[in-house]
Amino acid sequence: MRKNYVLKGNICYCIESSRIEISDGAYLVCEDGKSAGIFPSLPEQYQDFPITDFGECLIIPGLVDLHTHAPQYAFRGLGMDMPLMEWLETHTFPEESKYGDMEYAKKAYQIFADTMKKGATTRACIFATIHSEGTDCLMSLMEETGLHTMVGRVNMDRNAPVNLCEPSPEQALADTEEWIIKSRTQYRNTEPILTPRFIPTCSDMLMEGLGMLQQKYHMPVQSHLSENDSEIAFVQELCPWSRCYGDAYDRFGLFGGADCRTVMAHCVHSGDDEIALMKKNGVFIAHCAQSNTNLMSGVAPVRRYLEEGIPMGLGSDVAGGCTTDMFRAMVDSIHASNLRYRLFDDSLKPLTPAEAFYLATKGGGAFFGQVGSFEPGYEMDALVLDDRNLPHPQELTTLERLERMIYLADERNIVHKYVAGRKLF
Ligand code: GUN
Ligand code: FE
Helix, strand or coil, X not given: CCCCEEEEEEEEEECCCCCEEEEEXXXXXXXXXXXXXXXXXXXXXXXXXXXXEEEEEEEEECEEEEEEEHHHHHHCCCCCXXXXXXXXXXXXXXXXXXXXXXXXHHHHHHHHHHHHHHCCEEEEEEECCCCHHHHHHHHHHHHHHCCEEEEECEEXXXXXXXXXXXXXXXXXXXXXXXXXXXXCCCCCCEEECEEECCHHHCCHHHHHHHHHHHHHXXXXXXXXXXXXXXXXXXXXXXXXXXXXXXHHHHCCCCXXXXXXXXXXXXXXXXXXXXXXXXXXXXXXXXXXXXXXXXCCCCXXXXXXXXXXXXXXXXXXCECCECCCCHHHHHHHHHHHHHHHHHXXXXXXXXXXXXXXXXXXXXXXXXXXXXXXXXXXXXXXXEEEECCCCCCCCCCCCHHHHHHHHHHHCCHHHEEEEEECCEECC
16 A cells, blocks of 8 residues: 655644644645645655645644444434433434344444545544444454544443443453453454443442453543532442542443543533643543534533643534534534633633634544654644535635634535545545
8 A cells, every 4th residue: 555645735824823824725645644744845855655645625633522422423413402311312322222133223424434435534533333243343343434533432331221231340441351362452443442332231249350451451541520410429428438539440440541541521510620630641531522512511611621632623422413424523513612701600711713723633633642743753634625515706815715614514525534644545
């Protein structure tokens, strides 16, 4: 597979959160699947690389979805009229329990994988269900898309219907270890990630065992944190010994720190202690603004997280969020921050389009390594965007065109997609 080439066009990317770098009509060099830099004219040493000239198109880093649920894609946009705990019980758990049926799982996961392939997402952290076979099926299908993803077989052993609880912590851990061993060598682009659903559905014994598996296999971790007030109260009841919700993960070694890359979705209601712990442990936040609106969870203080330097990206959180579209996730994050600022907290300035773009690219990309930018050494995840379906009478700068894409683009604007140097279409 050829991974040395040059893409020419109007290149837009972030180095830092506060601004977007623009290079018009520039050469983006891909060497061995990684960016070798952006140049106004092509340096001598790359003259042999094949060049594709995309003319007036925009070239941006691929977008990163730090939190989504594949088995919830089938009911996106349905039953969006209740808060988290009721929604899980009424819609989510019954749907997820169907993924023990492989015929259903295959059909549903194929639809999800096809959607992810066509869309703007190049990297994603994905929840499956408690079912090992279903999770394997999802991993194989994601592998075929060419996206680079982390996929989690979900752990849960309490406070859920019997058919969605693993039979015992011992069995859950044995099945999880078997799945880790099998899946971590089976794929090139698809990696297993430890996925305790959240504290309410995971017993202390299960969490303790997962902490041991994390250490043994150096596994990354994904879960949910401080999304909703009644969820937080329930965690305090279940773990009276914990200082905060985050501490309930930390006690079991599942909350960041050295050798434990962790991403927590939501963090809408995290208090000072929890924020300090996330900062200390380098825990990533997946900010899922649309889900937080649909499930009436609230609005996360993203400006504070940015200022504190907590690593953060955006998540679609399907089906809490009803779309996998990360362009939409950028706009939703801006909208939510606008409302927070206007309605109840003018101490935190709203997100700018540049900041939303940063979060969807380099911010979330950092969970995958050097991903989400075109700085030299970054893996070549790129989207070529054609905005000619959105004509305009006035002159627009490239930055203005990008801003319009953030607000108006969908998959029809994506003409080419590259992941880690490989062209998917
Ligand atoms: N908390 C635990 N499970 C879930 C889920 O499936 N979706 C959301 N939004 N929050 C959760
Ligand atoms: Fe979620």
